[in-house]
Amino acid sequence: MSFLATSASKLLPWKILLVDDEPDVHTITKMTLNRFLLDGRGLVFLDAYSGREAKEILSLEPDIALVFLDVVMEAEDSGLEVARWMRQDLGNKFSRIVLRTGQPGQAPEERVIVDYDINDYKEKTELDRKKLFTTTFAALRAYRDIMEVEQARRFQMSYREGLERVIEASAQIFQQRNLIDFANGLLQQVIALLRLEQSMLVRLRGAIGISGEQKYEVLARVGEVEDDSHIFSPELLAQLDEARTTRVSRLHGDTYVGYFPNSSGKASLLVLKGVADVGEIDAKLLEVFSSGVAIAFDNILLNNEITETQSELILRLGDVVESRSHEAGNHVRRMAEVCYLLALASNMPADEAAILKQAAPMHDIGKVATPDAVLLKPGKLDPQEWAVMQQHPGIGLSILDGSHRPILQAAAIIAHQHHEKFDGSGYPQGLVGNLIHPYARIVAVADVFDALMHARCYKPAWALDDVIRHLQNVSGTHLDAQYVDLLIANIDAALAINARFPDF
Numbered sequence: 001m002s003f004l005a006t007s008a009s010k011l012l013p014w015k016i017l018l019v020d021d022e023p024d025v026h027t028i029t030k031m032t033l034n035r036f037l038l039d040g041r042g043l044v045f046l047d048a049y050s051g052r053e054a055k056e057i058l059s060l061e062p063d064i065a066l067v068f069l070d071v072v073m074e075a076e077d078s079g080l081e082v083a084r085w086m087r088q089d090l091g092n093k094f095s096r097i098v099l100r101t102g103q104p105g106q107a108p109e110e111r112v113i114v115d116y117d118i119n120d121y122k123e124k125t126e127l128d129r130k131k132l133f134t135t136t137f138a139a140l141r142a143y144r145d146i147m148e149v150e151q152a153r154r155f156q157m158s159y160r161e162g163l164e165r166v167i168e169a170s171a172q173i174f175q176q177r178n179l180i181d182f183a184n185g186l187l188q189q190v191i192a193l194l195r196l197e198q199s200m201l202v203r204l205r206g207a208i209g210i211s212g213e214q215k216y217e218v219l220a221r222v223g224e225v226e227d228d229s230h231i232f233s234p235e236l237l238a239q240l241d242e243a244r245t246t247r248v249s250r251l252h253g254d255t256y257v258g259y260f261p262n263s264s265g266k267a268s269l270l271v272l273k274g275v276a277d278v279g280e281i282d283a284k285l286l287e288v289f290s291s292g293v294a295i296a297f298d299n300i301l302l303n304n305e306i307t308e309t310q311s312e313l314i315l316r317l318g319d320v321v322e323s324r325s326h327e328a329g330n331h332v333r334r335m336a337e338v339c340y341l342l343a344l345a346s347n348m349p350a351d352e353a354a355i356l357k358q359a360a361p362m363h364d365i366g367k368v369a370t371p372d373a374v375l376l377k378p379g380k381l382d383p384q385e386w387a388v389m390q391q392h393p394g395i396g397l398s399i400l401d402g403s404h405r406p407i408l409q410a411a412a413i414i415a416h417q418h419h420e421k422f423d424g425s426g427y428p429q430g431l432v433g434n435l436i437h438p439y440a441r442i443v444a445v446a447d448v449f450d451a452l453m454h455a456r457c458y459k460p461a462w463a464l465d466d467v468i469r470h471l472q473n474v475s476g477t478h479l480d481a482q483y484v485d486l487l488i489a490n491i492d493a494a495l496a497i498n499a500r501f502p503d504f
Contacts, residue, residue, distance in 0.1 A: 013044040014140050015063060019054040019082065020070040020100070025124070029068065032129050038140050051078035055085060064095050065143040066136065071101040087117045094146055096139040100124050216240060216269070240269055330501040331450060332361035337497040338446040338487070345486045348438070356439050359410035363418045363443050366396030390427045393419055410439055418443045423477045433480075441480040445471075445487055448479065449494065454503055464495075 016033075018026050026047050036043050046061065048054040050073050058064065067086070071079040079099060086092045098120040119142070120135060127135070218231065232240075239252050243259040250257055258270035339360045343353035367375060370392050374385045381389060396415025400408050417431065417440035424432035452470060455461045462470070468488055475484040487494060 011039070011041045013042045014038065014065045014143075015046060015061060016043055016136070017046045017048060017054065017057060017061075017064050017067045017095075019048045019051070019067060019073075019079065021049050021073040022070075023049070025070070025100075029132065032132050033136060036133065036136060038137060039144065043136075050074050051082045054082045058082075058086060058090060058092065058095075062092075066096045066098065066139045069097055069099050071099060083118060093117075094143065094150065096120075096143050098122060098135055098139055100127065236271065240271075243269055330503060331454070333501045334450050334497055335363070335443070335446050336360045337501070338449065338494050339442050341490055341493055341497065342442045342445065342483050342486050343438075345490055346438075346442075346482065355406050355410050356414075356442065358407045359414055359439070360443055360446070362396070362400065362411040363414045363447065364392065364396070365399055365411070365415050366392030366394065368399075369395045390419075393417070393428050413437045414439050414443050416440075418447065420444070421478045422480050425477075436480075442483050445479050445483040448474075449487060450498075453498060464491075 018029055020026060026045075030045055033043055046057050046064070048057050052074070054067075054069070058067075067082075069079045069082060071077070073079065075081075079101070083097055083099070086095065086097070096119045097117070099118045100122050101124065119139060122131070122135060216232065236255075239250070239255065239257045243250065243257045247259050249259050254273065256270070256272040258272070336357045340353055340357035343356050344350070348356075370389060374381065374388045377385065393416050397412050400412035400415055403409060403412070414437075416428070417436055420426035420429065420431045420436045420440060421444075422433055422436070422441070424430050449467065449471065452462045452467045453464075468491070471479065471484050471488065475481040
């Protein structure tokens with residue numbers, strides 16, 4: 001990464017504010033210091049001819065390095081008031097103040113320096129060319145050193161904040177959505193390390209055939225862009241594609257695109273803006289740091305893969321049960337998504353809603369033990385057959401009960417209670433109202449909605465208005481009114497789920 005060696009900096013001049021009601025003082029000061037340089041930086045002068053003008057300029061210019069301040073202007077203590085206002089009201093502790101006065105008796109030197117946080121005190125008669133140069137040099141050097149210390153303090157705070165987020169994310173590394181939190185924490189450490197303002201961490205999506213900006217997903221981003229919809233400019237896409245194809249990190253102007261492969265097959269790409277001035281030591285630190293990032297992502301992605309595999313197995317198990325009873329394809333997927341929608345709409349914590357989404361497909365698992373003669377009978381069941389059918393919630397509980405896994409515990413509750421009715425007329429326990437677990441109450445609403453919206457071997461699909469009317473009719477008796485109202489309020493989102501997962 002030698003290409004990241006420090007390049008020539010664009011050095012801005014030091015800002016000096018001249019505050020004096022005598023125009024000749026401004027002119028002489030500028031002429032005397034017109035060739036002044038410190039660390040390769042010249043001077044730029046701002047002029048104020050009264051205390052009021054000085055305050056206006058100081059309010060608008062936060063990076064003034066030095067203020068030459070006259071004492072007597074529109075009032076005998078105008079300069080002292082500006083100094084007090086700067087330090088106390090404005091909170092500016094960094095700009096250096098050199099008090100210049102033609103009337104020493106108006107402001108005794110010792111009292112001024114102690115009481116007003118003045119950095120130097122000069123009589124105008126003693127500020128010849130040599131004294132003016134050395135005074136300016138000393139003040140600017142002090143300002144430079146103070147700002148370097150302050151900058152180090154700020155970056156240390158930023159680094160600590162990033163480190164705390166990484167530690168917090170690491171402690172919860174096996175929780176869902178942890179990847180985003182972890183990526184944000186890592187990115188904060190990178191920008192603190194390299195003193196940058198804009199960075200982004202992206203990775204390749206799973207589908208290789210996707211093109212354009214959809215090929216990449218943003219894991220974390222720091223810094224503002226004009227329009228979030230244009231994060232991936234054509235220029236940046238070309239740079240990302242080059243890094244992905246060549247598997248080589250490269251600097252494009254002031255934009256660094258780093259390629260960090262991992263064993264998961266989803267390479268991480270680090271985009272850093274404004275890196276032209278990154279030194280060799282920082283570049284080496286970035287290289288070591290990014291290698292650790294790839295390992296961390298591997299661990300997190302492996303956990304995500306386990307979770308996704310578990311969800312896929314649950315969905316396929318639900319498919320087996322539904323296909324045996326001749327339910328249409330994708331019923332369990334729609335059920336899971338609508339349950340998740342209702343859970344979030346009811347302000348259920350996101351982690352609990354995610355468990356419900358994964359467990360819902362197993363609501364009818366007990367039907368695996370229901371005889372075909374009962375399960376597949378096209379007509380109405382007789383009392384004996386209905387008694388057999390009512391056994392499937394208990395069988396589902398017996399299959400799933402006893403597990404210590406949250407998903408299977410939730411699935412056991414849902415399988416056992418999803419045929420309970422809010423008024424207590426359901427089965428197998430006859431539970432009433434809130435004695436029915438929220439998971440089961442949500443599943444009941446989603447199940448009825450999906451059954452009515454889609455054709456079955458014994459009925460056609462209902463019109464939406466008829467479905468809503470029926471849900472309202474059974475609200476508070478069969479179904480919990482709270483979740484019926486939430487479904488109707490979010491009906492467009494539920495219909496979008498139906499469109500995403502149509503019957504085969």
